Amino acid sequence: MTTAPHPLVARAHRLAHDLLAPHAERVDQETVPASHIDAVRRSGLLGVGAPTKYGGSAAPAAVARETAEILAGACCSTWFVQTQHHTPVKVLATYDSPVREKLLRPLASGELLAGIAYAHVRAFPRVPVRAAPEPGGWRFDGTVPWYTGWGLNDVMLLAGVTDTAEVMFAFTEAREQPGLRPSPPMRLAALTAARTVSVELDGLRVPEEAVALRVPYERWSVTDRAKTVNASPAVFGITEAALALLDDDTAAPLRTRLDEVRRRSYTLADHPVPHEHLDERLALRTQAYDVMRTATTAALVTGGGRAMALTSKAQRLAREAMFLLVQGQTAESRAAHLASLAFSASA
Structure with missing residues (x-):
């Protein structure tokens, strides 16, 4: 997490508190409205990692992660729509091409999604x-x-x-x-x-x-692999939202685990050589899933029979957690996760 406030983090908190979280259960049962996306466009969050030369914020990776956690914890569906946007922005910012001059500025500003x-x-x-x-x-x-x-x-x-x-x-x-x-x-x-x-x-x-x-595919796959072995900030965002539904005694040990896994995950994400420590990154990705699954299960148990209603926040978070288990999954991450589950079952 960032150690000092950043304007985009403040905007993400306002967006989550004022719009996304209050309507999350309704959106979950209907569809992400264009008005939600318009609010994200106006917030400047679509340009969080874009170069300032093209109208973006060029914010540190820690800011991008924190804003992703906030949005995912408030309304995972809205987060998932807007998170797609950041890959095209990164591709255009990283690789010189004629289409960069046509699209990067309107993408960074939120004019285009x-x-x-x-x-x-x-x-x-x-x-x-x-x-x-x-x-x-x-x-x-x-x-x-x-x-x-x-x-x-x-x-x-x-x-x-x-x-x-x-x-x-x-x-x-x-x-x-x-x-x-x-x-x-x-x-x-x-x-x-x-x-x-x-x-x-x-x-x-x-x-x-x-x-x-x-x-060449072989060169691209090396870069892609480095992304898919890291824990997703959305996993931590969903976990935080689930912990907020628990009493302090139940939440405390889970929060300690969450903070430790997140700290270690983000330390490796910031490592200057993205292709190193891949096994440790995968292990931490799996541990992040474990904490999320435990937190959302605890939220369901806390909610009791009420948690079975489609209007229940705990139930929504549990289903969103299920989605995140397979989002961005590769054969490698699937094998690591299954091996961890098998080991836990035999321990």
Whole structure:
């Protein structure tokens, strides 16, 4: 957590207290309203990590983590829609491309909201979405299994894999168009409100000037792995929200565990070499899940029969915690988590 107040942290707290938390149970049963996203746009939080040159805040990583915790703990569905936005911003800020000058400033300011369609790339050597060159640009074919924020996002960062095992990232409008057809919104056990669809691509054409990054899969996967082994701030945000529902005696030992796991996780997240200590990062990711699961279970037990109502905050948090167990999951993180559960069961 940050040791001194930061304006974006203060704004996140106000947004959570005044808007997100009071309406979280209703949103959970309905959908993230455009008004919530408009409030996030106005807050400046969409530019938390964007360069100041393009209108962003270039805030420290600790600030980005703390604001993510606050939003996730208040309304996980709203957090999940807006968190997609930060990957396209980071890609544009990190890699020089013609599309940077077109999109980075409106994305940093919140004028535009971006979503992501690239998790399927982790299935390689299976290729759910293929990118092929054609005159003046690229053609995308296949199925994007998950795309969040449909109807709220303005643009999407789409990825496909070429025949030469390169990952191609390019921007396109987040709307139905020739070669791009969304499914109806998915009904999920948690975060249905985040407007997740699958997307069928059948000859979607993207111009060369919309390409943000082209990189060999092996090189991309090293960078991606470093992100997916770290504990998510959202896990800590949900845990904090669950602990707030407990009496002090029940919450105290869980809070001690939470503070220790978070401290160690964030210390490694700030390590100057992101590809080191991977086993320890995975272990801490799993420990963060354990604390979250225990805290949300305790909140359910505290709530008793009332916790079974769909209007119960404890029940919502427990379902959101279930979602976070698989969000951003890879084969590696799944294996580590299952091994930990098996060890706990045999101990």
